[in-house]
Amino acid sequence: MKEILLACVGKPSAGKSSFLNAVSDATAKVGNYPFTTIKPNHGVSYVPVECPCKKYGKQDQCRPRYGRCVEGTRFVPIQMMDVAGLVPGASTGLGLGNQFLDDLRHANALIHVVDVSGTTDQNGKEAEGYDPINDINWLRLEIHTWITNNLLKRWSGIVRRHVAIKSNVVDTLQTQFSGYGSVASVVQKAMDKSGIKTPLETWDEETVKKVVDNFMDVRFPTVIALNKIDMPDSDKNITKIMRKYDQNKLVLTSALAENFLRKIRKQNYIKYIDGTDIVETKEDLPDSDLKPMDDKLKNRVEKVQDLVLFRYGSTGVQEVLGKAIELLGVxxxxxxxxxxxxxxxxxxxxxxxxxxxxxxxxxxxxxxxxxxxxxxxxxxxxxxxxxxxxxxxxxxxxxxxxxxxxxxxxxxxxxxxxxxxxxxxxxxxxxxxx
Ligand SMILES: Nc1nc2c(ncn2[C@@H]2O[C@H](COP(=O)(O)OP(=O)(O)O)[C@@H](O)[C@H]2O)c(=O)[nH]1
Ligand SMILES: [Mg+2]
CATH class of the missing domain: 3.10.20.30 (Beta-grasp domain)
Structure with missing residues (x-):
């Protein structure tokens, strides 16, 4: 099948590559500076859905051709894309400019990775007490400006043709939005949401912007991953953001913690069940073949448990994918x-x-x-x-x-x-x- 494609967006150093590592097999390059990943990076991830094998007592016989099934939870492959280098002003060519925005056209939904710790500014440079709400706002605005500008550039021609061929609003807009992977039903939904009833030829710039706003909501459902929850100042920023935004679209994550846990699980120091707070060590399971940990490693594990797992229930990265699938309704x-x-x-x-x-x-x-x-x-x-x-x-x-x-x-x-x-x-x- 044609896989679903989720695009990871966010400012440099927000943790996009780390997040992708945490949910995929592909190894996206990680670095603490802007533009590590110049080319958009595709990888494969797995989203958890309910598998009927459990309901029908066929867990032993369940044999997924792709992905895997763990006790009735089926992990279905989807594609992920790392959209790197998106900075404020990208719609006017800053950073690596429109190239990144063009990549978004293929995505079914977006995952906006936000550095919620406030330790990097809007360009990904080290900072203190930066307000991550700015990032949520500017990123949406860049995409909005990109789509709006593309439309306004041609507006008089669009109106002329619309009137000349006596087209309806949805068809006219769909012709313009098809480049974003849109279809008529998406445009129809966006128009219904916007509540605009006036004829297209009378629209002013504000009306066009309102249409684009609603189009974005329908065409690019977005999950906001509030990342770096393990850091000291994250708490107060999280509270602030939770109050302001639709909680249904927010997920708290620590990509760093997930990568760490995966790494030491692979090295056979722990048993760790993805998406949970369950971490077991040699001390917990003395009869297992787990390797014993030295004090340093033990401390690091305890820190991850205290700062992330016990506080938030999980590292959150799996939940982001589940949420994206939920928003898409697939x-x-x-x-x-x-x-x-x-x-x-x-x-x-x-x-x-x-x-x-x-x-x-x-x-x-x-x-x-x-x-x-x-x-x-x-x-x-x-x-x-x-x-x-x-x-x-x-x-x-x-x-x-x-x-x-x-x-x-x-x-x-x-x-x-x-x-x-x-x-x-x-x-x-x-x-x-x-
Ligand atoms: N503390 C903490 N650091 C993180 C987390 N996720 C990523 N980082 C760090 O943030 C820096 C930038 O991460 P990277 O994934 O390269 O960001 P990108 O530019 O958005 O791809 C790296 O030093 C990561 O180790 C996290 O959840 N917690
Ligand atoms: Mg990166």
């Missing part, structure tokens, strides 16, 4: 060839719930057939879910019908399954238009 679907064994083949070969695909909200049973394979759509007979219950073609896929088996008029070779079909249309760009 949900997992599990196509199977047998609704009793949940296997992907018609044989009795073990291996349940091999495939898991994230789909956009509103995806129907028939729509998903198309996403899986053109031939399944072409030779479609019917679809069924657990208990051999038939599903209507128009049924919207949800948590209770997301294990789906398709019956087709001819056998569709398992070789031509979803897994090697990259040309499917499971992107928001092709979402059904209103």
């Amino acid at each position: 949900s997992p679907v599990y196509p199977v060839k047998n609704v009793s064994t949940f296997s992907s083949t018609n044989s009795t070969k073990p291996g349940a719930f091999r495939d898991c695909i994230l789909v956009w909200p509103g995806t129907t049973v028939r729509g998903f057939a198309k996403i899986l394979h053109a031939e399944i759509d072409k030779y479609y007979l019917y679809a069924e879910t657990v208990g051999n219950m038939r599903l209507s073609e128009e049924a919207v896929i949800n948590n209770s019908n997301n294990v789906i088996c398709y019956r087709t008029a001819i056998a569709i070779s398992s070789k031509s399954s979803i897994t090697n079909n990259d040309t499917n249309n499971n992107t928001p760009d092709k979402k059904s238009k209103k």
Whole structure:
């Protein structure tokens, strides 16, 4: 499938590369100075979703083709991008300028990594008592200015054409916004949200800005990761920000703590369960094969526990991805060839719930057939879910019908399954238009 792409944005030294390291396999370069990562860096991460293997007692047989499943929590691959070098003034060419903004066009959602410690200024230079609220504001403003300027530059031409061809507002705007990976339904939502009813040819600059504001909300859902919560001054900044912003979009993180825990877990000093505050050492598990730690390392672990794990419950990095998926509204679907064994083949070969695909909200049973394979759509007979219950073609896929088996008029070779079909249309760009 075409993976979901999340873009990590934020000022230099906010902790983007560290965050990416903490959630992915790719090794983004880490450094304490601006522009470490000149080229946008793509990596793979895994988002946790509920796997039906638990509900149906198939945990032992659950064999994800991609990602993994840990006791009923399925980790589904998504793509992450490091958008480095975004500084105030980027929309007018400062820093590495528009190049970074252009990268955003491919992202489904943004993760704004904010240094909540107040120890770096808006350019990532060392500072004291800097207010991170500035960063939340200027970054949004840069993206806003970038989109607005692109629009205003051509405004008179846009209006002339709009009037000449008697177009409607959504179509006219969609023509302009398609470059940002938008579709008509996104523009429609943005217009509904903005409540603007006046004809486009009468809009002033303020109205255009309002439209862009709403477009941004719909097109680029953003999770704000308040990073560096382990640092001394973070507390008071967190309280301030929590009061001011939608808490539903805020997550507290320490990328540093997560990377540290992962590192010493790999070195076999601790057992650590991602996304929790559970860290066990040789002292906790004397019979385990864990290595004993010296006092220095012990102290560091205790510090991470005191400053991060016990105070906030986890390092927060997993939660950021979960939140992004939640904001996008995507949900997992599990196509199977047998609704009793949940296997992907018609044989009795073990291996349940091999495939898991994230789909956009509103995806129907028939729509998903198309996403899986053109031939399944072409030779479609019917679809069924657990208990051999038939599903209507128009049924919207949800948590209770997301294990789906398709019956087709001819056998569709398992070789031509979803897994090697990259040309499917499971992107928001092709979402059904209103
Ligand atoms: N204390 C602390 N430092 C962090 C954290 N995350 C990143 N850093 C440090 O901040 C600096 C910049 O991090 P980096 O990931 O290179 O930032 P980027 O420029 O946004 O990619 C490095 O020295 C990191 O070790 C964190 O959660 N806590
Ligand atoms: Mg970086």
